[in-house]
Amino acid sequence: VRAPISREQIVHQALALLDDVGFDGLTMRKLGERLGIQAASLYNHVHDKQELLALLADAICGEFRVPESVHGWRAGLEALGWEYRRVLLAHRDAARVLASTPPVGPRRWALMEQLLSVLRMGGFSDVDIVDASWMCNSFVVGFVLDETQGAPGGEQDEQVWAQVGQWFRSLPAERYPVLVSLAGQMVEGDVKRRFGFGLRVLLDGLEARLNNR
Amino acid sequence: VRAPISREQIVHQALALLDDVGFDGLTMRKLGERLGIQAASLYNHVHDKQELLALLADAICGEFRVPESVHGWRAGLEALGWEYRRVLLAHRDAARVLASTPPVGPRRWALMEQLLSVLRMGGFSDVDIVDASWMCNSFVVGFVLDETQGAPGGEQDEQVWAQVGQWFRSLPAERYPVLVSLAGQMVEGDVKRRFGFGLRVLLDGLEARLNNR
DNA sequence: ACCTGAACACCGTTCAAGT
DNA sequence: ACCTGAACACCGTTCAAGT
Numbered sequence: 001v002r003a004p005i006s007r008e009q010i011v012h013q014a015l016a017l018l019d020d021v022g023f024d025g026l027t028m029r030k031l032g033e034r035l036g037i038q039a040a041s042l043y044n045h046v047h048d049k050q051e052l053l054a055l056l057a058d059a060i061c062g063e064f065r066v067p068e069s070v071h072g073w074r075a076g077l078e079a080l081g082w083e084y085r086r087v088l089l090a091h092r093d094a095a096r097v098l099a100s101t102p103p104v105g106p107r108r109w110a111l112m113e114q115l116l117s118v119l120r121m122g123g124f125s126d127v128d129i130v131d132a133s134w135m136c137n138s139f140v141v142g143f144v145l146d147e148t149q150g151a152p153g154g155e156q157d158e159q160v161w162a163q164v165g166q167w168f169r170s171l172p173a174e175r176y177p178v179l180v181s182l183a184g185q186m187v188e189g190d191v192k193r194r195f196g197f198g199l200r201v202l203l204d205g206l207e208a209r210l211n212n213r
Numbered sequence: 214v215r216a217p218i219s220r221e222q223i224v225h226q227a228l229a230l231l232d233d234v235g236f237d238g239l240t241m242r243k244l245g246e247r248l249g250i251q252a253a254s255l256y257n258h259v260h261d262k263q264e265l266l267a268l269l270a271d272a273i274c275g276e277f278r279v280p281e282s283v284h285g286w287r288a289g290l291e292a293l294g295w296e297y298r299r300v301l302l303a304h305r306d307a308a309r310v311l312a313s314t315p316p317v318g319p320r321r322w323a324l325m326e327q328l329l330s331v332l333r334m335g336g337f338s339d340v341d342i343v344d345a346s347w348m349c350n351s352f353v354v355g356f357v358l359d360e361t362q363g364a365p366g367g368e369q370d371e372q373v374w375a376q377v378g379q380w381f382r383s384l385p386a387e388r389y390p391v392l393v394s395l396a397g398q399m400v401e402g403d404v405k406r407r408f409g410f411g412l413r414v415l416l417d418g419l420e421a422r423l424n425n426r
Numbered sequence: 427a428c429c430t431g432a433a434c435a436c437c438g439t440t441c442a443a444g445t
Numbered sequence: 446a447c448c449t450g451a452a453c454a455c456c457g458t459t460c461a462a463g464t
Binding site for chain 1 (some may be wrong): 219244286313315316317322323325326329330331339341342344345347348350351352354355356358359373374377380384386388389390391392395398399408409410411413414415416417418419420421422
Binding site (some may be wrong): 002004005038095 | 432
């Protein structure tokens with residue numbers, strides 16, 4: 001008779017399993033094995049696989065370290081964006097976990113609170129704060145999702161993207177003139193620069209909104 | 214001996230099946246049944262489920278109707294953003310299909326070409342065109358993904374989101390002051406306004422980039 | 427209260443066999 | 446060339462039974 005398993009152990013091992021095998025490999029049966037338990041026993045601690053994923057998402061958000069001593073909303077939001085991305089890259093397929101779960105859990109709420117309070121610091125209206133926070137979230141999660149799924153250097157087989165590059169270059173130039181001419185740039189994979197570009201555009205756009213009121 | 218099934222029939226029925234049962238319900242076996250065929254027979258026409266999903270993504274992109282007679286890059290990009298969203302909402306879980314497949318297929322390339330050429334019209338540098346197109350894509354797909362997964366009015370059980378709203382309101386105000394104060398706004402679900410907000414911020418940000426060069 | 431064993435209703439994919 | 450039948454190696458989840 002072993003000591004009963006705790007919820008924290010489950011989440012901890014689930015995170016380790018995620019890092020090992022990725023989102024599609026994360027299985028109740030494998031998780032049970034990892035804990036020295038039958039898969040069925042997991043249902044004594046967790047209602048669903050969905051609930052497990054939500055707990056996982058919360059745990060991932062727990063690694064968020066709030067950047068301190070910020071000067072103004074813009075620097076604060078910028079730091080927050082980079083830190084958000086760092087967290088989503090810290091665990092394999094973390095963006096997929098976040099994207100597939102509703103926003104529940106104390107540590108995830110803390111992240112939302114951070115984002116909302118930085119925006120309030122900027123003096124946005126309540127509606128704008130909500131809309132802007134939604135946009136920031138969609139942008140970061142969506143970007144990292146793309147980055148880790150369908151982009152060069154991502155999880156997808158290196159080969160896959162290499163072939164996409166081949167395709168781009170060999171496409172009929174009369175049908176896809178711009179795409180063909182930019183094929184090289186499209187395939188090149190400096191994701192960090194790309195994220196920086198997007199973040200800057202986002203910040204500039206929010207600033208414009210602030211000035212045009 | 215029936216007439217052999219064509220690739221187009223497969224994709225067409227797969228799209229219908231997707232609309233009926235959603236991404237998680239889309240199954241090789243159910244698709245076979247729908248075509249009056251064994252699931253195993255599908256592998257005579259398609260290498261993988263992955264390939265099927267890529268074909269599906271291309272078919273979805275085929276419904277994209279290029280907005281014509283645009284005045285300038287800004288109006289063009291705005292129209293394109295709305296049309297992109299319309300296409301992603303036209304079929305159940307379309308955003309998930311796009312997010313889970315690499316960018317292959319003639320109709321999907323045509324969409325990319327559209328986006329790139331509108332940006333070129335604005336006079337952006339080659340690197341900026343690529344970065345901006347990536348951002349636009351991440352934004353629209355990411356937003357619709359959120360919209361259809363974890364947002365009020367989405368696919369997720371109405372109940373789930375209602376409970377999230379309850380949670381937001383009943384959270385300890387000393388730990389999540391801004392979140393609690395904005396709970397009402399967060400739950401309210403005018404996604405169209407939200408998308409419009411994001412699109413405008415995006416456009417303003419790109420315009421700022423154009424002016425600061 | 428927590429775990430096991432066994433079962434149910436599914437998956438994607440392969441492969442020999444048919445026509 | 447295209448389809449079937451049967452199989453393999455998996456899934457999430459339920460439930461009676463044990464302790």
